[in-house]
Amino acid sequence: xxxxxxxxxxxxDQLAKLSCSEEGIERVYLSAEHRACNxxxxxxxxxxxxxxxxxxxxxxxxxxxGAEPGLPAVVLGSHLDTVPNAGRYDGILGVMVALCVVExxxxxxxxxxxxxxxxxxxxxxxxRFGTALFGSFAFAGHWEPQWWELEDSAGVSLRQAFLDYxxxxxxxxxxxxxxxxxxxxxxxxxxQGPVLEAEQRALGVVTAIAGARRFQLGVSGQAxxxxxxxxxxxxxxxxxxxxxxLAVEALAQQGECVATVGxxxxxxxxxxxxxGEATFSIDIRSERDAQRDEVWDSIVARLEHIATExxxxxxxxxxxxxxxxxxxxxxxxxxxxxxxxxxxEQPRFLFSGAGHDAMAIGKLTDVGMMFVRCEKGISHxxxxxxxxxxxxxxxxxxxxxxxxxAERYAAxx
Amino acid sequence: xxxxxxxxxxxxDQLAKLSCSEEGIERVYLSAEHRACNxxxxxxxxxxxxxxxxxxxxxxxxxxxGAEPGLPAVVLGSHLDTVPNAGRYDGILGVMVALCVVExxxxxxxxxxxxxxxxxxxxxxxxRFGTALFGSFAFAGHWEPQWWELEDSAGVSLRQAFLDYxxxxxxxxxxxxxxxxxxxxxxxxxxQGPVLEAEQRALGVVTAIAGARRFQLGVSGQAxxxxxxxxxxxxxxxxxxxxxxLAVEALAQQGECVATVGxxxxxxxxxxxxxGEATFSIDIRSERDAQRDEVWDSIVARLEHIATExxxxxxxxxxxxxxxxxxxxxxxxxxxxxxxxxxxEQPRFLFSGAGHDAMAIGKLTDVGMMFVRCEKGISHxxxxxxxxxxxxxxxxxxxxxxxxxAERYAAxx
Numbered sequence: 134x135x136x137x138x139x140x141x142x143x144x145x146d147q148l149a150k151l152s153c154s155e156e157g158i159e160r161v162y163l164s165a166e167h168r169a170c171n172x173x174x175x176x177x178x179x180x181x182x183x184x185x186x187x188x189x190x191x192x193x194x195x196x197x198x199g200a201e202p203g204l205p206a207v208v209l210g211s212h213l214d215t216v217p218n219a220g221r222y223d224g225i226l227g228v229m230v231a232l233c234v235v236e237x238x239x240x241x242x243x244x245x246x247x248x249x250x251x252x253x254x255x256x257x258x259x260x261r262f263g264t265a266l267f268g269s270f271a272f273a274g275h276w277e278p279q280w281w282e283l284e285d286s287a288g289v290s291l292r293q294a295f296l297d298y299x300x301x302x303x304x305x306x307x308x309x310x311x312x313x314x315x316x317x318x319x320x321x322x323x324x325q326g327p328v329l330e331a332e333q334r335a336l337g338v339v340t341a342i343a344g345a346r347r348f349q350l351g352v353s354g355q356a357x358x359x360x361x362x363x364x365x366x367x368x369x370x371x372x373x374x375x376x377x378x379l380a381v382e383a384l385a386q387q388g389e390c391v392a393t394v395g396x397x398x399x400x401x402x403x404x405x406x407x408x409g410e411a412t413f414s415i416d417i418r419s420e421r422d423a424q425r426d427e428v429w430d431s432i433v434a435r436l437e438h439i440a441t442e443x444x445x446x447x448x449x450x451x452x453x454x455x456x457x458x459x460x461x462x463x464x465x466x467x468x469x470x471x472x473x474x475x476x477x478e479q480p481r482f483l484f485s486g487a488g489h490d491a492m493a494i495g496k497l498t499d500v501g502m503m504f505v506r507c508e509k510g511i512s513h514x515x516x517x518x519x520x521x522x523x524x525x526x527x528x529x530x531x532x533x534x535x536x537x538x539a540e541r542y543a544a545x546x
Numbered sequence: 547x548x549x550x551x552x553x554x555x556x557x558x559d560q561l562a563k564l565s566c567s568e569e570g571i572e573r574v575y576l577s578a579e580h581r582a583c584n585x586x587x588x589x590x591x592x593x594x595x596x597x598x599x600x601x602x603x604x605x606x607x608x609x610x611x612g613a614e615p616g617l618p619a620v621v622l623g624s625h626l627d628t629v630p631n632a633g634r635y636d637g638i639l640g641v642m643v644a645l646c647v648v649e650x651x652x653x654x655x656x657x658x659x660x661x662x663x664x665x666x667x668x669x670x671x672x673x674r675f676g677t678a679l680f681g682s683f684a685f686a687g688h689w690e691p692q693w694w695e696l697e698d699s700a701g702v703s704l705r706q707a708f709l710d711y712x713x714x715x716x717x718x719x720x721x722x723x724x725x726x727x728x729x730x731x732x733x734x735x736x737x738q739g740p741v742l743e744a745e746q747r748a749l750g751v752v753t754a755i756a757g758a759r760r761f762q763l764g765v766s767g768q769a770x771x772x773x774x775x776x777x778x779x780x781x782x783x784x785x786x787x788x789x790x791x792l793a794v795e796a797l798a799q800q801g802e803c804v805a806t807v808g809x810x811x812x813x814x815x816x817x818x819x820x821x822g823e824a825t826f827s828i829d830i831r832s833e834r835d836a837q838r839d840e841v842w843d844s845i846v847a848r849l850e851h852i853a854t855e856x857x858x859x860x861x862x863x864x865x866x867x868x869x870x871x872x873x874x875x876x877x878x879x880x881x882x883x884x885x886x887x888x889x890x891e892q893p894r895f896l897f898s899g900a901g902h903d904a905m906a907i908g909k910l911t912d913v914g915m916m917f918v919r920c921e922k923g924i925s926h927x928x929x930x931x932x933x934x935x936x937x938x939x940x941x942x943x944x945x946x947x948x949x950x951x952a953e954r955y956a957a958x959x
Contacts, residue, residue, distance in 0.1 A: 326774025343773055347817055357923060359806035359829045360756055360899020361739025364799045366923075371807055372795050375788035382785050386777045393772035394784055395817045397810055397824075404760055404808045404827040404865075411810075414817040416772045452817075486773020510770060510779075 137237070138525035141229045144177065148213070148229075149221040157218035157515055162256035162267060163191055163298040170213050174232070174253055181236045189308040190271030191300055193228075193253035197235050199245045206248035207538055208318045208498075209234060209531065212257030212268060212490055220517020224490075226505065227321040228253040230524070234532045246542045247316050249535065254490050261285045261294075269493035274309030310497065316538070317464050317499040318491060321531055323519060325487045327510030335523040336530055337481045338469045339502035342492050343391075343418035344457035346429060350436070352377070354445040356401060356409030367407055371399050373443040374411035380435045381415055388428035391486060392417040420484035422457050458492045464501025467541070471534030472503070475526050487512075503530060550650070551938035554642045557590065561626070561642075562634040570631035570928055575669035575680060576604055576711040583626050587645070587666055594649045602721035603684030604713055606641075606666035610648050612658045619661035620951055621731045621911075622647060622944065625670030625681060625903055633930020637903075639918065640734040641666040643937070647945045659955045660729050662948065667903050674698045674707075682906035687722030723910060729951070730877050730912040731904060734944055736932060738900045740923030748936040749943055750894045751882045752915035755905050756804075756831035757870035759842060763849070765790070767858040769814060769822030780820055784812050786856040787824035793848045794828055801841035804899060805830040833897035835870050871905045877914025880954070884947030885916070888939050900925075916943060 135143070151166045151173065152158045160166040171193040175185040178195040185195045193213060196206065211227025231251045238249060252272065259265030262283045270276055281292040281302060295302045324330075329337050354370035378394045385392035393416045399408040417432070419425035433449065440447035465482070472480040483504065491500040505527045508518035548556070564579045564586070565571045573579040584606040588598040591608040598608045606626060609619065624640025644664045651662060665685065672678030675696040683689055694705040694715060708715045737743075742750050767783035791807045798805035806829045812821040830845070832838035846862065853860040878895070885893040896917065904913040918940045921931035 324774065325771050326776075327770070327779045328774075328776060331779055345773065345818075357740070358738050358900060358925065359808060360758065360804065360831045360901075361737065361741075362899070362923060363739075363741060363804065364795075366740045366744055369795070369806075371791060371810055375791040378784060378788040379792070382777075382782070391773065391776065393782075393818070393820055395772060395812070395819050395821060396815050397784055397812050397821075399808070399810050402809050405758075405806070405829050406808050407806055408808060408810075416818050418773045486775070487771060488773075510775060512771065 161261040163294040191255040210252035212254040269490035271308040273497040315498040323507040324504040325512035329506035337504040341420035347453035351448040352411040357407040370411040371408040390419040458495040461499035471530040474533040475530040574674040576707040604668040623665035625667040682903035684721040686910040728911040736920040737917040738925035742919035750917040754833035760866035764861040770820040783824040784821040803832040871908040874912035884943040887946040888943040
């Protein structure tokens with residue numbers, strides 16, 4: 134008989150085959166592969182005699198009733214869609230671990246004081262329509278009517294994509310869950326970062342999902358002949374931008390944020406011409422919005438100082454701003470206790486720099502997240518990898534976390 | 547009657563109309579505009595009863611005999627070709643000032659102890675065949691046989707272009723001049739830099755034409771998620787490259803060279819991904835090769851240190867290397883004295899960071915150069931500008947420089 138971890142990994146492998154691309158894994162919202170994926174997951178759930186359905190947003194759902202029918206539910210889940218050329222675990226692993234845990238409770242026939250649900254969200258990555266978290270926003274009741282007119286790269290609107298898939302746009306609100314029907318949401322996800330691997334830990338407790346701000350910056354100096362312009366008369370946009378890149382790094386590090394310059398371009402960009410223009414991006418994140426904003430203000434002050442010193446002009450445009458989503462203290466403790474019972478006595482708490490369904494679900498109910506170590510922190514790439522041992526510990530830890538909640542709930546009622 | 551400076555500027559304006567492009571000035575080697583340009587300059591020379599010819603490389607030539615026919619010549623000149631979207635003075639001004647000075651001596655009928663020649667080189671910029679200085683290399687007798695197979699963007703070989711223009715490739719060696727027939731070469735050129743303007747001087751004496759070395763550098767770090775990778779685990783290629791850009795600037799400045807990073811690109815270049823790769827160029831110049839090479843060695847050592855500290859790998863490829871061409875002490879002094887006699891008692895000596903025909907002619911005979919202030923140091927652009935007053939001073943100064951040489955030569959013989 135296969136271990137649960139092997140079953141989970143096998144299922145991830147099978148889902149990886151449901152791809153619109155022959156070369157890599159790609160499964161986008163409301164596609165034929167989306168349907169095939171939900172059907173395959175439903176087959177597995179039905180083999181365990183679990184009730185399954187697809188909600189009005191195309192999210193896969195299954196439910197195990199608690200001690201009596203209709204009790205509020207603890208929801209376990211993540212997403213089943215992928216980016217192009219994806220790995221096989223980002224999102225998917227969390228749904229498979231959740232299903233495995235519910236199967237264990239189903240099999241054990243030991244009733245919980247709440248219902249257990251698994252949700253496999255249909256859209257977290259946002260690859261098809263350029264806006265992420267459609268599945269979890271529908272679930273949380275935060276659907277925006279203007280989304281209906283968004284189009285994919287083939288010009289198909291979201292509304293049409295719903296109709297083509299066989300969903301009724303008018304029924305979208307029926308996907309929304311009531312807060313009073315839920316006790317909280319727990320999500321298992323690969324870390325997508327290198328911290329757990331560096332510290333040789335299988336699992337981590339997520340404290341918050343960072344809120345990112347993004348900016349496009351422009352430095353305007355003066356182009357000039359590389360051979361004939363002495364230093365005293367230069368206003369080199371790239372030298373100024375280089376100083377700024379290092380200032381961003383130093384100040385973010387000092388302020389315990391992460392900030393990244395991911396894009397950099399210079400004009401005219403000739404080997405023998407002093408750059409007259411430099412443009413670059415900044416992405417800054419922190420688990421606390423106030424901390425992030427304070428560090429950002431100090432960065433702006435420093436960059437303006439550099440611009441003045443170098444006789445260049447600086448422009449800053451904010452292109453994105455999201456608030457951090459804190460994980461509830463109570464669910465953090467439940468997950469930490471689950472991890473302890475699975476063998477790590479002093480669980481590592483860390484924030485998530487990447488976005489997750491839990492950000493949307495946090496608008497509806499308490500959220501908690503558990504990270505699983507992944508090889509070299511790689512994600513969104515075919516090289517995404519987890520070990521069987523870590524998956525085994527993750528299944529146990531999530532099961533224990535649910536039991537902790539059950540104990541607490543029983544004690545309270 | 548027009549002043550000589552106005553005539554020179556008028557002629558530059560007329561030559562600017564001989565362009566293959568309607569939008570800007572563009573006149574490349576062995577084109578219909580090249581022919582029309584040489585013809586128009588010959589008309590002006592013939593009006594002054596000067597003998598004109600086109601040599602075997604398509605260079606415009608004219609000669610004023612000295613006290614007796616066949617004396618060795620002092621050659622004055624520059625080039626008549628342009629880059630695309632050019633200004634009207636780069637090269638052309640030098641030929642027109644030279645012609646004006648020869649016209650003065652012709653008109654005065656006061657024989658010099660040497661012949662005076664004007665050469666308008668047909669190719670300095672190298673725009674058509676990607677290799678510069680064809681005209682002056684032919685004149686200097688440094689023609690490379692492999693050049694014949696070079697092709698322009700339309701696939702026309704240099705050999706075919708010679709034939710199409712009506713020149714005989716087999717006769718190219720007849721363009722080569724004998725060192726014993728020459729006393730030296732004097733070139734007037736716009737500065738193409740901002741030094742004279744900043745110091746409020748019309749003219750400058752060139753000490754040397756800098757030898758440039760060029761490099762392409764690659765920094766290989768590790769791409770990673772901008773939100774999930776803590777600083778302790780980053781190997782950010784752009785942060786490393788930024789430190790390197792600033793090190794290049796600091797060390798070159800300290801070593802009295804100029805070095806420029808004109809190109810910079812990062813990969814993958816996404817706002818939310820830590821750059822894994824950065825590539826950039828370095829151009830380093832000095833009036834002395836040994837000084838430049840010493841500074842370059844110190845730059846390499848510093849960049850390697852930065853790479854080690856940041857855990858990234860560094861690759862360096864040399865893509866270009868040219869030696870500096872010193873201007874002869876004697877011609878520098880003649881030009882300085884010419885400038886003094888035109889009103890600037892303490893002439894400014896400066897090196898040329900840009901390349902010039904004098905680099906090629908320096909392989910044949912002594913060279914000297916005089917720079918003319920140009921507005922904001924702009925060149926290779928329609929905004930290239932000189933003032934009538936500066937041109938007037940330049941004509942006088944070049945005439946005086948020739949007289950200084952004549953006095954010296956007379957004293958010596």
